[in-house]
Amino acid sequence: MFRKILIANRGEIACRIIATARRLGIRTVAVHSTADARAAHVAMADEAVAIGPPAPADSYLRADHIIEAALKTGAEAIHPGYGFLSENPDFVTAVEAAGLTFIGPSAEAIRSMGLKDAAKALMERAGVPVVPGYHGADQDDAHLEGAAEAIGWPVLIKAVAGGGGKGMRAVARPADFAAALASARSEARAAFGNEAVLIEKLIERPRHLELQIFGDGTDAVHLYERDCSLQRRHQKVIEEAPAPGMTPEMRAAMGEAAVRAARAIGYRGAGTVEFIVDASDGLRPDRFWFMEMNTRLQVEHPVTEAVTGLDLVEWQLRIAAGEGLPLTQDRIPLTGHAFEARLYAEDVPAGFLPATGTLAHLEFPETVRADTGVRTGDTISPWYDPMIAKIVAHGPTRAVALNRLARAIEDTRVAGTVTNLAFLGRLARHPGFARGEVDTGLIDREIDLLAESPAPARAIEAAALLEAAAAPAGPR
Numbered sequence: 001m002f003r004k005i006l007i008a009n010r011g012e013i014a015c016r017i018i019a020t021a022r023r024l025g026i027r028t029v030a031v032h033s034t035a036d037a038r039a040a041h042v043a044m045a046d047e048a049v050a051i052g053p054p055a056p057a058d059s060y061l062r063a064d065h066i067i068e069a070a071l072k073t074g075a076e077a078i079h080p081g082y083g084f085l086s087e088n089p090d091f092v093t094a095v096e097a098a099g100l101t102f103i104g105p106s107a108e109a110i111r112s113m114g115l116k117d118a119a120k121a122l123m124e125r126a127g128v129p130v131v132p133g134y135h136g137a138d139q140d141d142a143h144l145e146g147a148a149e150a151i152g153w154p155v156l157i158k159a160v161a162g163g164g165g166k167g168m169r170a171v172a173r174p175a176d177f178a179a180a181l182a183s184a185r186s187e188a189r190a191a192f193g194n195e196a197v198l199i200e201k202l203i204e205r206p207r208h209l210e211l212q213i214f215g216d217g218t219d220a221v222h223l224y225e226r227d228c229s230l231q232r233r234h235q236k237v238i239e240e241a242p243a244p245g246m247t248p249e250m251r252a253a254m255g256e257a258a259v260r261a262a263r264a265i266g267y268r269g270a271g272t273v274e275f276i277v278d279a280s281d282g283l284r285p286d287r288f289w290f291m292e293m294n295t296r297l298q299v300e301h302p303v304t305e306a307v308t309g310l311d312l313v314e315w316q317l318r319i320a321a322g323e324g325l326p327l328t329q330d331r332i333p334l335t336g337h338a339f340e341a342r343l344y345a346e347d348v349p350a351g352f353l354p355a356t357g358t359l360a361h362l363e364f365p366e367t368v369r370a371d372t373g374v375r376t377g378d379t380i381s382p383w384y385d386p387m388i389a390k391i392v393a394h395g396p397t398r399a400v401a402l403n404r405l406a407r408a409i410e411d412t413r414v415a416g417t418v419t420n421l422a423f424l425g426r427l428a429r430h431p432g433f434a435r436g437e438v439d440t441g442l443i444d445r446e447i448d449l450l451a452e453s454p455a456p457a458r459a460i461e462a463a464a465l466l467e468a469a470a471a472p473a474g475p476r
């Protein structure tokens with residue numbers, strides 16, 4: 001096992017990784033921008049190295065500075081977290097060239113899944129069902145529109161280099177195709193420097209189900225599914241495991257497809273295989289299709305940890321250290337139900353506008369797991385992702401877990417910035433969601449109800465502010 005690792009990330013995921021490393025007796029090195037000099041992840045690590053100014057391009061994306069920090073501090077391996085350099089094959093190559101271990105898959109595996117068109121072609125060859133559509137090289141406008149016509153309306157235009165829900169446009173009829181194509185391309189060019197697109201059949205009222213997988217380079221296992229259907233603008237808001245209505249047949253079929261995907265690329269480490277599911281007639285083994293594979297630890301991994309009782313970061317570290325897969329498929333437990341809600345600094349009534357501010361107060365109830373990288377007094381800056389925390393609740397049944405989640409959201413105290421807390425609270429108490437009637441359009445259909453001006457929450461925030469102001473200043 002490693003004696004010392006460097007974490008090339010910040011915020012909640014850096015703190016999350018440091019906690020497991022410490023439990024395994026591993027020393028940790030944090031890296032930070034000048035904006036993060038006093039951040040929680042820096043305070044938690046055994047050592048910290050400054051790697052540049054606030055802009056990610058000058059710090060958390062500076063592969064050279066990060067590798068130099070690892071060499072200087074004697075770290076043997078680098079954990080990339082998610083986002084930033086986690087899915088950058090050139091970074092993996094550079095880390096390995098420096099004689100260090102990358103805690104994650106090979107550069108080759110990342111590259112083969114990096115572009116959605118190539119990934120779909122690869123999965124098709126491996127016998128994994130993919131979303132019907134066109135993912136060829138011909139990017140001519142008329143050709144793409146012809147492909148859409150052949151697939152049948154409505155279709156989804158997707159950036160092949162896409163991520164985080166960007167570069168995607170749904171098109172219902174031929175008259176709207178040209179404009180949608182132009183805007184998907186320009187968003188893709190700006191966000192990814194690549195304007196190539198693919199066309200997919202738009203699955204109506206779909207569910208997003210994804211399989212957590214682990215590989216050791218040869219063999220692979222899955223740690224069951226997560227349902228991430230509660231989304232807004234193609235971004236996940238509340239995730240859960242297992243999926244409501246899951247059947248043994250569907251789980252076996254999806255698990256087999258995910259493991260086949262991992263084996264096809266000799267996958268090593270943690271990964272997620274994302275599928276889109278037509279659940280208009282229940283969950284049926286012939287109605288799920290591969291969308292993409294994320295070759296890293298996923299934001300929502302805690303729900304899988306809650307239902308399996310396993311530590312996914314521990315698995316990543318053990319596999320990277322050469323131990324092989326910790327458990328065989330038949331030994332992986334599945335107990336109860338879990339939810340995760342993503343608490344963001346954002347203005348929901350204003351259209352989910354990212355917000356900033358200094359947290360005058362931040363406190364979570366002890367009844368749940370709260371993964372966070374900020375404390376009372378810390379600042380949510382415009383430089384990085386505005387996620388404040390992930391609230392994770394587990395219970396013996398879905399109803400109990402959801403009740404715990406809703407209660408925990410209501411008992412969370414946050415002041416100093418606008419947040420989506422009230423929105424999450426309403427979502428957790430939504431009757432359709434409680435019945436497990438989830439699909440990716442639920443939030444949009446119910447937005448007026450879910451996003452109304454948060455009057456009661458304001459009162460709570462004001463009370464918390466007063467309380468925080470009255471409390472004597474103490475060590476954080």
Ligand code: ADP
Nearest residue numbers: 082083084162163164165236297298299300385
């Ligand atoms: P999930 O939330 O399921 O883990 P996402 O695709 O939403 O997966 O991305 C997770 C993290 O990776 C987020 O922090 C997001 O900002 C970041 N991310 C996703 N795609 C990209 C990308 N193309 N470039 C930079 N960061 C990305």
Ligand code: ADP
Nearest residue numbers: 162163164165166200201202203208234291440
């Ligand atoms: P990203 O890399 O941005 O995460 P994905 O391909 O994973 O892109 O898609 C993100 C989300 O967009 C999915 O979770 C789903 O809600 C929606 N989506 C993707 N493909 C389809 C499709 N063919 N039909 C309907 N919705 C889709």
Ligand code: MG
Nearest residue numbers: 164274291292
């Ligand atoms: Mg995705």
